[in-house]
Amino acid sequence: MKEYVIVTDSSCDLPKRLVAEWGIETLSLEVTIDGVGTFLNHEIEPEKFYGYLRDKRPVKTSAANMDRFCELFERLVKEGKDIIYIGFSTGLSATYSAGKNAAEDIMEKYPEAKILTVDSLCAALGQGLLIKYAVDKKNEGATIEELAEYVKETVPKLAHWFTVEDLFFLKRGGRVSAATAVMGTVLQIKPVMHVDDAGKLINVAKARGRDASIKALVAKMKETAIDPEKQTVYICHGDCYDDAKKLADMVTAEFGITDILIDYVGPVIGAHSGPGTLALFFLASQR
Numbered sequence: 165m166k167e168y169v170i171v172t173d174s175s176c177d178l179p180k181r182l183v184a185e186w187g188i189e190t191l192s193l194e195v196t197i198d199g200v201g202t203f204l205n206h207e208i209e210p211e212k213f214y215g216y217l218r219d220k221r222p223v224k225t226s227a228a229n230m231d232r233f234c235e236l237f238e239r240l241v242k243e244g245k246d247i248i249y250i251g252f253s254t255g256l257s258a259t260y261s262a263g264k265n266a267a268e269d270i271m272e273k274y275p276e277a278k279i280l281t282v283d284s285l286c287a288a289l290g291q292g293l294l295i296k297y298a299v300d301k302k303n304e305g306a307t308i309e310e311l312a313e314y315v316k317e318t319v320p321k322l323a324h325w326f327t328v329e330d331l332f333f334l335k336r337g338g339r340v341s342a343a344t345a346v347m348g349t350v351l352q353i354k355p356v357m358h359v360d361d362a363g364k365l366i367n368v369a370k371a372r373g374r375d376a377s378i379k380a381l382v383a384k385m386k387e388t389a390i391d392p393e394k395q396t397v398y399i400c401h402g403d404c405y406d407d408a409k410k411l412a413d414m415v416t417a418e419f420g421i422t423d424i425l426i427d428y429v430g431p432v433i434g435a436h437s438g439p440g441t442l443a444l445f446f447l448a449s450q451r
Contacts, residue, residue, distance in 0.1 A: 168246035168278075168308040170298055171236065173228055173259055174205035175252040176291040177400055177430040186299045191228050191236055193252075193259060195431040198222040203431075210428040214403035214439045223435040227258040233266030237279060241270060246278040246308050250298060250315055253285045255363030260284075280312045282319075285363030288433045289398040289425070290324040290445040296396065323448035324359035325384045327377035329404065329440020356380045361451055378407060381444045382414050388448035392419040395446055400429045402441030411442060 172178075174192040183190055192204035197213075198221050217223065233249075240247055249267060251260030260283050267279035284291050294315065301314050354377035356369040371377035385392065397415055401408035405426070412424045428434070429441050 165307055166246050166278075167244065168248060168302075169240055170295065170302060170311075171240070171247055171249045171263075172284075172291065172295050173252050173263070174430060175257065175259065175287055175432045176295055177288045177427060177433070178292040178295065179425075179427055180206070182292075182296075186295075188295065188299065189236065189240070191232060191263075193228050193257075193432045194226040195435060196224045196226070205430055205432050208431050210403065210430070210434075213431045213434065217434070217439055223431075225432050225435050227252075228262055230262045230266045230269070233263045234270055237266055237270040237277075238273075241274050241277045241279075246280075248280045248282065248298075248308055248312055248315075250282045250284050250291075250295060252291065253287050253359065253363030254283050255285060255359070256287055256365065278308065280308060282312055282315045283363070284315075284322075285319050285359070285361070286322055287324065287359060287363075287365075288429055288443060288445075289400040289427060290322055290359060290443070292425075293396065293398045293445045294318060294322050296398075318447075320361060320451060321390065321447050321449070323384070323388060323446050323451050324443065325381045325445075326357045326359075326365070326437070326441065326443045327354050327371070327381060328357075328437050328442075329354070329374065329402075330438045332438070356384070358384070358451060374407070378411050378414070378442065381411060381442070382418055385415065385444060385446055385448075386418065388450055389419070390447050390449055392421060392446065395419075395421060396423045396425070397421055398425045398427075398445040400427055400441075400443050400445075402429045402434050402437060402439045404440050404442060407440075407442050411444060415444070 196202040
């Protein structure tokens with residue numbers, strides 16, 4: 165079987181140590197911070213980034229362009245490797261489309277190349293958890309075609325449940341109205357959201373206060389998780405580690421799960437969700 169490599173993008177928010185350990189490639193998206201500069205996603209320290217957000221610095225994010233994908237894919241093809249690219253949800257970004265178009269260009273230039281692409285319909289550590297399962301399947305000996313099918317079958321089961329602290333970041337991104345942001349702030353209403361089957365972030369419910377919103381995430385897991393006691397769970401946070409740890413402790417108490425990864429929401433997602441974002445990812449009967 166020809167060697168192949170798993171490629172994803174930095175919206176997966178995986179820690180650098182896991183990227184290195186797993187032998188995957190990640191293409192970094194760009195973040196522009198007003199008055200500071202433009203950076204690749206991985207170049208920004210999360211603590212500094214969330215400090216910029218709290219200081220109300222304007223932040224913009226950019227999808228990765230075709231040229232950078234072509235450069236990466238061409239290097240790997242020249243190394244004699246096939247490629248499977250598992251990309252950031254098309255419901256949230258144009259990044260996957262750029263990667264897919266780049267794959268087609270490289271395969272036209274190198275007819276012997278094989279580059280498969282899969283829209284993850286995932287974001288943040290939900291995408292990261294999908295990559296974790298892909299790496300496990302690859303290590304079990306799956307061919308590149310078998311892996312692509314496995315990932316496509318897993319995507320609809322990868323549950324993403326979010327809540328946020330500051331509604332004004334969602335208002336800026338068009339997720340809630342200005343009136344909702346003001347009223348929600350006054351009444352301490354926290355949205356409970358998920359990434360749906362189309363890979364889009366949608367509001368599902370409301371909770372009164374932070375503690376209630378965290379409990380709502382656990383309740384959603386209890387409703388839909390598949391064999392939760394056997395699962396790996398990922399949790400990401402917008403510079404609110406104590407809340408993430410509280411959520412992890414609740415998951416452990418409820419399901420007996422100890423295989424839990426906690427890490428930051430990276431700048432690409434965090435720019436739109438803001439400080440205080442909290443998210444829970446697991447396998448479920450439905451998203």
